Amino acid sequence: MAWQLAVSFSSLHILPGPLEVVGGLADLIKHGLLLKYVVASLFRVTWGFVLAAILAIPLGLTIGWHRRAEMAFNPLLQILRPISPLAWIPIAILWFGVGDLASVFLIFLGCFFPLMLTAINAVQGVPAVFLNAARNFGLSPGAIVSRVLFPAVVPQLIVGLRITLGIAWLVVVAAEMIAVNSGLGFLIVDARNAGNRYDLVVAGMVVIGLIGLLLDAGMRSLESRHS
Amino acid sequence: MNKLSAQRVSMQFSRDGKTTNVLRDVNLEVAPGEFLCLLGPSGCGKSTLLSIIAGFLSPSAGAVKIDGEAVTGPDPRRIFVFQERGVFPWLTVAGNIAFGLSKLSRTDREQRIAHYVKLVGLEGFEKAYPAELSGGMKQRVEVARALAVNPDMLFLDEPFGALDSITRLTMRRELLRIWEAERNTVIFVTHDIDEAVQLADRVAVMSDRPATIQQVVNIDIPHPRDISSARYLELRDGIFRQLGLAHKV
Amino acid sequence: MNSFAEPRKWEKLFWPVVACALFLALWHFLVIWSATKVFPSPLAVERGIAELFRKALLWRYIGDSLRRVALGFGAAVLLGIPVGLTLGWYPAINRVINPVFQILRPISPIAWIPVSIILFGVGDKTAVFLIFLCAFFPIVVSCVDGVSNVPLMYRRAGRNFGLAPAQLLSRVVFPAALPQIIIGLRIALGVAWLVVVAAEMIAVDSGLGYLVIDARNSGKRYDLVVAAMLLIGVIGLVLDLLFRGIRNFKSVRWGFRNES
Numbered sequence: 001m002a003w004q005l006a007v008s009f010s011s012l013h014i015l016p017g018p019l020e021v022v023g024g025l026a027d028l029i030k031h032g033l034l035l036k037y038v039v040a041s042l043f044r045v046t047w048g049f050v051l052a053a054i055l056a057i058p059l060g061l062t063i064g065w066h067r068r069a070e071m072a073f074n075p076l077l078q079i080l081r082p083i084s085p086l087a088w089i090p091i092a093i094l095w096f097g098v099g100d101l102a103s104v105f106l107i108f109l110g111c112f113f114p115l116m117l118t119a120i121n122a123v124q125g126v127p128a129v130f131l132n133a134a135r136n137f138g139l140s141p142g143a144i145v146s147r148v149l150f151p152a153v154v155p156q157l158i159v160g161l162r163i164t165l166g167i168a169w170l171v172v173v174a175a176e177m178i179a180v181n182s183g184l185g186f187l188i189v190d191a192r193n194a195g196n197r198y199d200l201v202v203a204g205m206v207v208i209g210l211i212g213l214l215l216d217a218g219m220r221s222l223e224s225r226h227s
Numbered sequence: 228m229n230k231l232s233a234q235r236v237s238m239q240f241s242r243d244g245k246t247t248n249v250l251r252d253v254n255l256e257v258a259p260g261e262f263l264c265l266l267g268p269s270g271c272g273k274s275t276l277l278s279i280i281a282g283f284l285s286p287s288a289g290a291v292k293i294d295g296e297a298v299t300g301p302d303p304r305r306i307f308v309f310q311e312r313g314v315f316p317w318l319t320v321a322g323n324i325a326f327g328l329s330k331l332s333r334t335d336r337e338q339r340i341a342h343y344v345k346l347v348g349l350e351g352f353e354k355a356y357p358a359e360l361s362g363g364m365k366q367r368v369e370v371a372r373a374l375a376v377n378p379d380m381l382f383l384d385e386p387f388g389a390l391d392s393i394t395r396l397t398m399r400r401e402l403l404r405i406w407e408a409e410r411n412t413v414i415f416v417t418h419d420i421d422e423a424v425q426l427a428d429r430v431a432v433m434s435d436r437p438a439t440i441q442q443v444v445n446i447d448i449p450h451p452r453d454i455s456s457a458r459y460l461e462l463r464d465g466i467f468r469q470l471g472l473a474h475k476v
Numbered sequence: 477m478n479s480f481a482e483p484r485k486w487e488k489l490f491w492p493v494v495a496c497a498l499f500l501a502l503w504h505f506l507v508i509w510s511a512t513k514v515f516p517s518p519l520a521v522e523r524g525i526a527e528l529f530r531k532a533l534l535w536r537y538i539g540d541s542l543r544r545v546a547l548g549f550g551a552a553v554l555l556g557i558p559v560g561l562t563l564g565w566y567p568a569i570n571r572v573i574n575p576v577f578q579i580l581r582p583i584s585p586i587a588w589i590p591v592s593i594i595l596f597g598v599g600d601k602t603a604v605f606l607i608f609l610c611a612f613f614p615i616v617v618s619c620v621d622g623v624s625n626v627p628l629m630y631r632r633a634g635r636n637f638g639l640a641p642a643q644l645l646s647r648v649v650f651p652a653a654l655p656q657i658i659i660g661l662r663i664a665l666g667v668a669w670l671v672v673v674a675a676e677m678i679a680v681d682s683g684l685g686y687l688v689i690d691a692r693n694s695g696k697r698y699d700l701v702v703a704a705m706l707l708i709g710v711i712g713l714v715l716d717l718l719f720r721g722i723r724n725f726k727s728v729r730w731g732f733r734n735e736s
Contacts, residue, residue, distance in 0.1 A: 072491035076499060082712020083705050084670040086677055087685065090692040090701045094514060174674060177589075188590060201590050213578060283632050303638040313629050316730035317651040326647075327637040358730045376637065 027200070033187075038211065040183040041172050044100060048107025049168045056112045057157065060119025061149075070120060077113060085110040085171045089178055103175040103183075110171040111164045118160030122153035155223070162219035169212050184208050230380065230412045231257040231280065236289035237437075238275055248437035249275050253289070255431060255440060262406060262413045264423040266466070267433030273416045274384050276438070280414065281307045281382050293380070303327060305380040306373040310389050314357045314365045314372070320344065321353040323368050327376035343371040346405055363394045370405065380412045387422070399425055403450060420470075424463045425452055432469055442469050516699035521706065524699035533687075537704075538711065540683040541672050544600065545715075548607025549668045553661065556612050560619020564653070565645060570620060581613050589678055603675040603683075610671045611664040618660020622653030655723075655731020662719040669712045684708050 063069045085106040096102040126149060134148040176185025184204050191200035238250040249272040257263050265273040278284045280291050282301040291298040293305065301307070306327075315323055321340050328336045344350055347367040357365050366386055373381055383402075387395045403426065406413060417423055423430045430444045444466060448458055500518045507517040516524070528534040563570040588609060589602070596602045626649050634648040676685025684704050691700035723732045 068487065068491050071488060072495035075492040076495055078713050078716070079706070079709040081709070082666065082669055082716070083709045084673045084685075086670075086674045087688050087705050087708055089677070090688060090698070091515075091705075094692075094698065178678070205588075205591075209580065212581075281636070283635075301632065301636040301638075303636065305636075307632065307636050309629050309633065312627070313633050315630065315633075315648070315651070317654070317727045356726050356730065 034207070037182060037184050037187050038207065041176065041185070042211075044103050044175075044183065045107060045165075045168045045172045048104045048172070049111050049165060051104070052108045052111035052115055052164070052168075053161065056115035057119050060116040061123050061153070063116070064120035064123030065149075070124075074120075077117060081113045081117065086174055086178070089175070099180060103172060103180050106175045107168050107171050111168050114164050114167060115160055118157065118164075119153070122156040122160070123149070125156065126152045158219070158223050162216065162223060165215055165219055166212065169208075169215060173208055184211075229256045230259040230261070231255070231291070231293050231414075233276075233280065233291045234289055236276070236279060236286045236291060238272070238279060238284070239287045250279075250286070251437035251439050253439055257412060257414065259412055260410050262415065262426060262428045264427035264430045265414065265416045265433060266420065266423040266430050267418065267438060268435065268470075269418050271433050271435055272438035273433050276433075277307070277382050277384055277414060277416050281305060283307070303376050304378050305382065306376060306378040308369050308373050308381060308383045308386050310366070310384070310386055312389075314368050316357045319354050319356055320349060320360075320368050320371075323357070324371045324375050326372055339375050343375050346374070346408065347371045348401065362390050363398060366390065366398065367401070370402070374405070374409060374411075378411060380414070383413065383415045385416055385418065395422070402426070407450070420463060420466050421454070424459060424466065425454060430466065432466060444469075514696060514698050516702050520699040521702045524697070524703040525707070528700065528703065537682060537684050537687050538707065541676065541685065542711070544603045544675075544683065545607060545665075545668050545672050548604040548672070549611050549665060551604070551608045552611035552615055552664060552668070555608075556615030556664075557619055557657065560616040560657075561623060561645065561650065561653075563616065564620040564623025565649070567624070577613065577616070589675070593679060598679055600680065602679045603672060606675045606679075607668045607671050611668045614664040614667060615657075615660050618657050618663070619653065622656035622660070623649055625656060626652040651727070655728050658719070658722060658728060658731075662716065665715055665719060666712070669708075669715060673708055684711075 063073055088106060088109055089102075092102040092105045096105055130148050130152055131144065134144045139147065172183065173185035173188075176183035177189045178185075180186055181190075184207060188201050188204040191204065233253055233255040236250060236253040236255075237248070240247045240249060253276060265276065267273045275284065279286050280293075280298065282298045282305070315326065318326070321344070324340050324343055325336055328339060331339070340353070344353055347370055349364060349367055349371070352360065352364065357368065360368070370386070386402075387398050390398060399422065415423075415426060424446060427446055430446060431440050432442045432444065433439070434441045444462060446462055448456070448462075452459055504517050504519070507515055525534065528537075563573060588606060592602045592605050592609075596605055630648050630652050631644065634644045639647060672683065673685035673688070676683035677689045680686060681690075684707055687704040688701055688708075691697040691704065723729060
């Protein structure tokens, strides 16, 4: 409501009101484009995210476990982390060309570093008493990892996964705006370039926001069941 | 006239549709300058009663009057001392003690801080932060902070609960020394029978939930109290029996 | 198990140096081995940085990026902290506004770019607006969390000493919430740094982000691209370290006892 009022009162006749946005959404659904774009975006996110998780979590847990490894790799990680995945775009395009692989790579990068740092942090946060008790009971190193360490870090890992999934969602939209030609990010850029369809632009933003919310809510329900 | 008068105080909490009766028909009178202990097992509602008296909670029924006026909210004339967690961690010792003194002039304030730092035995730690202090020291900061505003009444809610039992003995002596110097009216909540008999002029023994005051015991031994004396043991055993506790471990 | 042995002091410097050296060596070797004509070796990157320095572009680009971050982040702090404190202090208002926040938050800053360009045109203001928008939410959230996590005991003590609500907020609630607010500020600064780079790649024509894109587009100068990336990483790290330094002030250090 406030939105509609704001648009009516402002002199910017370019920004669409909610009614036009809904119209734009309906348009997209009619042409079958909405589903196609959403699937494309989700597809890339899944690939990049899962790859990052599979690599980053075991690596991070290992590095966190060995103090010297953490001391060695931490500065490198801290320098690579603030580099936005977007800054990797030229390199990504150089290595993978314009297309799906490049955007998956970018999402992978965006998820890899935070997940690794979360895993390292989680291992270091395991109270010494847990590990001492495990050694006391004569558990083998393998058993310590699987029966004590892993359950202890799972809650923190899930929180990290949730935050990283959010990041992945942000990165995919950005990557699509620049480096591919399908997906929700592309929709936003294209709708503006090919005809100033700002109703579609905002519609795209709304869908992005809603899906982001759903992903986040989904992860939170996972969190509450595991903590 | 009595300093404090609680009449037919009752307290109920409702949560998720379930009502818990915490206090039932509590009547209490406290004389000026008196040291009174509220004694009872954990969870029996004595902290709730103290919160009501201090004005942080409103009773479901009944009324509390201090100096003849009804209690409607917290007041700087009656300071509540929490366990040492109540000390503000972002202020130094001096900063904490000065907390209630913002209306004073600078010289007055510094004088008062110095006086109370000395009184609680924390000279040299004025610039220390609570994170650097032990539990006992933090408790002293909180007591100093409370006393610095010269309140009429002090409410202490199991202040020594987080300390080890050896420190607790020292702190009790310190508290009595400070009280004898300042002579505020004190209400002290505890679950420790020995503590109550060692400190108080009178002990109000509270029953289990819904709590009411079972018995008020007059401790007629002058300070300093010999905790091996016959009279001390007699009074203590009386309370043991009142609470229905076994005498052998 | 070597992980339980206490590492000695010299090792703190030794291992990172070893790892970095290995990394650089690996990089150099891969470049030579793959005979790539485009991807730069570490030495090429270093020469690229020197070139930028000589052309006086280095400091100008860094300055542009930092300036935008300062403006956007500063605005987010000035607006975000009061809003966050208010929302935390009045939970009723928070319940109304929160759903709106939750929907707006996941929207990528990049997706806001078209809106931003409409409102501010291409240039500095767009970048600053985007940074502001993205830094705003973490700050508000951490303020709300900080305020609601203030122990009841502190508030009661404050009221006990006769503080009016306004004083309670400034003398008790704010200092007690400060550690959490600082965490939010640090996260927001990290986000701001990411967003400025992104915004510069798309919507402006100066700054480190712009350098990344421009170096490639006008001449495939990948040495400059990588140089820009490294600079972005290092400056981001420095900003983060600055904030970690703030945590050591004694009046907030109490809130960070569990962090490394």
